Amino acid sequence: MLHKTLNIRGTLTSLETPLVMGILNITPDSFYADSRKxxxxxxxxxIQTILSEGGQIIDIGGYSSRPDAVEVTPEEEMSRLAFALKILNAHYPDTPLSVDTFRADVARRCVEEYGVAIVNDISGGELDREMFDTVARLHVPYIMMHMRGTPQTMQQHTDYADMMEDIMLYFAGKVRRLRLLGVNDIILDPGFGFSKTVEQNYALMSHLREFGEFGLPLLVGVSRKSMIYKFLGGTPADSLNGTTVLNTFALMNGADILRVHDVRAAVEAVKIVNQLKQ
Structure with missing residues (x-):
């Protein structure tokens, strides 16, 4: 069986063992207060926590994508990212970095000026029409997420005739466009919590295996999201156990990358699920 790989800064990285991506939020308003740095x-x-707990990629974001998040200018977003990227480059130059942005120019600057290895776009190219061409020119892996609308309006766009069919067609069209531009490393993110109700998020998780049809790496990001605490009660701070349950299910159903706040718990889930699969 051929295992999926990613070309990260010229190194072929195997996804036979799923990777854990630690979240580094440089925002004052991320939905999970403990993650704001x-x-x-x-x-x-x-950074030290992510790396010491076994995270292999650091995903850095300067624009909160929670529902009703405040709009941030491209200049402010870039200034926040540059502040953190300088620290990372000075002390952790070998750590693969992913930038969480839907703006093509911000992505370009992070890759060209700060050596960022992966572009993580919550809008799948919808919010900046230059994104696909930019990623093709940069020759970096591209994480493409499913979302409708914007972070400010996404929860008004949860009406689907057939949600899974909509999402699969959305990805099929975009994967084709990216392939025609010569983008080789495409990672799919079904977009848990983005333009989906709590019930739709669980329906999406239960159909996760269907994304295997694309033969592409699959990223799952459910860490401390409202699908957990709105379902179980509590707050993001109470949602580590629910996160681990969902991450475990995701790993058993095809997830190749987990994007998380709590790296150690995710790394342990990967180890246990891998052992079960032996």
């Missing part, structure tokens, strides 16, 4: 010391501490 804005001072040099806080950023340093977060």
């Amino acid at each position: 804005q001072t040099e010391a806080a950023i340093e501490e977060r």
